[in-house]
Every structure is written in structure tokens, then in C-alpha cells.
Amino acid sequence: MAECPFCGIASGNSDTELLAESDYSVAFHDRYPVGAGHALVVPRNHVADLFDLDPTERADIWALVDTVRDLLMERFDPDGFNIGVNTSAAAGQTVSHSHIHLIPRYHGDVKDPRGGIRWVIPDKAVYWEDTDKSAEPGLPEGFWSVFEADLNRALVARTPKSEDLVRYVFFQSLVASGVEVHRFAFEYPHPAIERAMVDTVLVDERDDPCVALEVKYHRSNSSGNNLPRPQLAGMLVHDMARLAVFTPAETQRVLLYVTDKEMASYFGNPSNGLSWVTGLKPGDSKTLNDGDFTQLSRTFRKAVGSWPGPVIVRTLHSADLKAGHTARLYQIESAEAVKD
Numbered sequence: 483m484a485e486c487p488f489c490g491i492a493s494g495n496s497d498t499e500l501l502a503e504s505d506y507s508v509a510f511h512d513r514y515p516v517g518a519g520h521a522l523v524v525p526r527n528h529v530a531d532l533f534d535l536d537p538t539e540r541a542d543i544w545a546l547v548d549t550v551r552d553l554l555m556e557r558f559d560p561d562g563f564n565i566g567v568n569t570s571a572a573a574g575q576t577v578s579h580s581h582i583h584l585i586p587r588y589h590g591d592v593k594d595p596r597g598g599i600r601w602v603i604p605d606k607a608v609y610w611e612d613t614d615k616s617a618e619p620g621l622p623e624g625f626w627s628v629f630e631a632d633l634n635r636a637l638v639a640r641t642p643k644s645e646d647l648v649r650y651v652f653f654q655s656l657v658a659s660g661v662e663v664h665r666f667a668f669e670y671p672h673p674a675i676e677r678a679m680v681d682t683v684l685v686d687e688r689d690d691p692c693v694a695l696e697v698k699y700h701r702s703n704s705s706g707n708n709l710p711r712p713q714l715a716g717m718l719v720h721d722m723a724r725l726a727v728f729t730p731a732e733t734q735r736v737l738l739y740v741t742d743k744e745m746a747s748y749f750g751n752p753s754n755g756l757s758w759v760t761g762l763k764p765g766d767s768k769t770l771n772d773g774d775f776t777q778l779s780r781t782f783r784k785a786v787g788s789w790p791g792p793v794i795v796r797t798l799h800s801a802d803l804k805a806g807h808t809a810r811l812y813q814i815e816s817a818e819a820v821k822d
């Protein structure tokens with residue numbers, strides 16, 4: 483009978499470095515990892531089937547899984563995990579010493595990660611094709627976590643930061659979450675404002691607009707050639723006004739705003755009268771009227787331009803990002819359209 487490779491590691495008679503250990507369990511990196519950080523958590527006792535561990539051992543091994551998860555988060559900063567156990571040859575077990583796989587996952591490590599562990603039976607893995615076809619057009623579920631993780635990576639990279647970068651990362655998050663590339667229409671003519679363009683529109687299967695999107699990125703310029711902060715704030719609110727009058731009215735109208743500490747501190751100053759920009763939590767909303775701006779600076783009001791009537795700004799998502807940045811996704815609605 484071949485010697486069990488895990489018993490030697492668990493007993494300390496091996497050169498394998500342990501990630502962590504407890505009274506009844508040990509953890510170490512898989513010798514054949516499927517991705518960076520792939521770890522195994524095994525009981526010290528040679529028990530083939532995880533279900534045959536006694537209650538004390540079972541509680542101990544799962545507690546060690548939590549510990550190893552924290553270690554992997556610190557060392558590898560993954561975007562998710564697969565946790566798997568193979569019990570018996572029929573389920574794919576090749577080492578007859580029970581063990582738990584803890585596999586860090588990263589956005590983009592496979593083309594389509596949906597289904598996860600369901601792929602142990604490939605022919606049965608996909609269940610979502612019918613639901614995808616009947617889904618409501620619009621922003622897909624789960625895209626924000628993809629965007630947040632990918633933008634964090636971009637912000638700490640040495641490459642230059644720009645609005646185009648933010649825009650690209652956002653579009654990539656939509657594609658990674660199921661939006662097909664042929665649905666993007668860039669520099670879309672605004673249907674209600676002559677000679678104006680909307681940054682991007684997503685169209686449905688009839689090529690009708692279902693999402694209208696504007697992207698704004700404000701950061702301090704190291705050269706010092708920065709526009710006045712009231713002007714930047716006014717340009718942001720101006721884009722909200724343009725989205726509010728986008729037609730048809732049932733189109734989802736959203737504005738992505740990413741900024742660094744300089745503009746965040748400007749909005750956070752109550753004396754500037756715009757604390758709602760960064761103060762609205764997800765689910766919160768504010769109705770803006772033209773009269774709300776009369777006491778604000780002339781520079782701000784000039785950048786905003788004409789106001790279309792009551793506009794509802796609702797925060798859908800927010801995130802505190804790396805490199806001192808924050809991100810917010812607002813949904814913009816005309817109060818008159820909502821009332822109708």
C-alpha cells in the first residue's frame with residue numbers, strides 16, 4: 483500500500499511548508515494548484531471520508547478553513563473562492579486522506595465563471611441560458627463587484643489614470659457580467675438635446691436604448707492645471723440634467739462618478755451646498771430643483787446651465803477605492819416622468 487502523502491505532512495515528516503495548523507488539522511498549498519494560492523486543509527488523522535471525522539475534528543477543520551481564507555486574502559487579494567471536497571473515487575477523490583480545497587478565484591481567470599462547482603458535471607453545469615434570453619435589458623447583476631476589483635487594480639498600477647481608463651474598466655465589468663459587445667453604442671446622439679451626445683448607450687434586441695450612461699472622473703492634476711472645483715462640480719450636475727431628459731423615459735439613466743480626495747473633500751464641505759453628491763448612501767435619493775442652486779457660486783451655476791425641472795438622483799452603488807479614490811453610480815430620473 484502506497485504511503486499517504488498527507489499523513490507525512492500532517493505529522494511534520496515532510497519538507498512541505500504549512501500555511502497554518504490547529505490541534506486536529508493542517509493547511510498547505512496544493513502541489514498542483516489550479517490558481518495562485520490554491521490551498522488544502524486536511525485532518526491530522528488519516529480519515530478517508532470527511533463525513534467520518536468526529537464532531538471535534540470536523541469543527542476544527544472548518545475553523546482552520548476560515549483562518550486560511552484570511553491568510554489567502556492578505557497574501558493574494560482574490561476576488562472570490564471555490565471551496566470543494568471530493569469524497570470517494572466516484573466524486574473524483576484520488577488521495578484517500580480527506581481534504582478540503584480552498585481555491586482563490588480572480589476576475590478573468592476563466593472566460594465565464596458562472597456555475598462554479600457545477601462544472602464537476604459539465605453537461606449539467608449551464609442552467610442560465612433560458613433565463614438570460616428572457617432577462618430584462620439593463621445593467622447586469624454582479625457587475626459592480628467586478629468593476630470595483632478591476633478599478634482598484636488599475637488605480638494602484640503605474641499606468642496613467644484618466645477618464646478613458648475608468649470608462650474602459652466599467653465597460654469591461656459589464657461585458658464580464660454578461661453584456662454582449664454589440665449592445666454598446668458610443669457617442670450616442672442625445673434624442674432631446676440638439677448636437678449633444680451621450681457617452682454610451684446600451685441597446686436591447688430591437689436596437690432601442692435601454693441604458694444611457696455618462697462617465698465622469700475628477701482627480702487633482704500634478705501639473706497644477708486644474709479647473710476650479712466649482713466648475714468641475716457644475717459639469718457633473720450638468721451631466722445629470724442631460725440624462726434626466728433622455729428619452730424614451732423608460733430608459734435606465736445612470737452616471738458613474740469616480741474622484742480622488744480633492745473633489746471628495748469639496749463635496750463633503752457643507753458650506754459648498756453639495757454634500758449630497760458623496761453623502762447619499764446606496765438606496766438614498768435626493769430631488770434637485772433649480773432653486774437649490776441659487777445660493778451656490780456663479781461658476782457652478784454657469785457650468786450646470788439650464789435646469790430641466792425636478793430631477794431625482796438616486797445612489798445605486800458606492801465604493802471606497804484604493805489610492806484615495808471613491809466611486810458612485812447614480813440613477814437619474816425626471817421627477818415629472820416618475821409622477822406620470
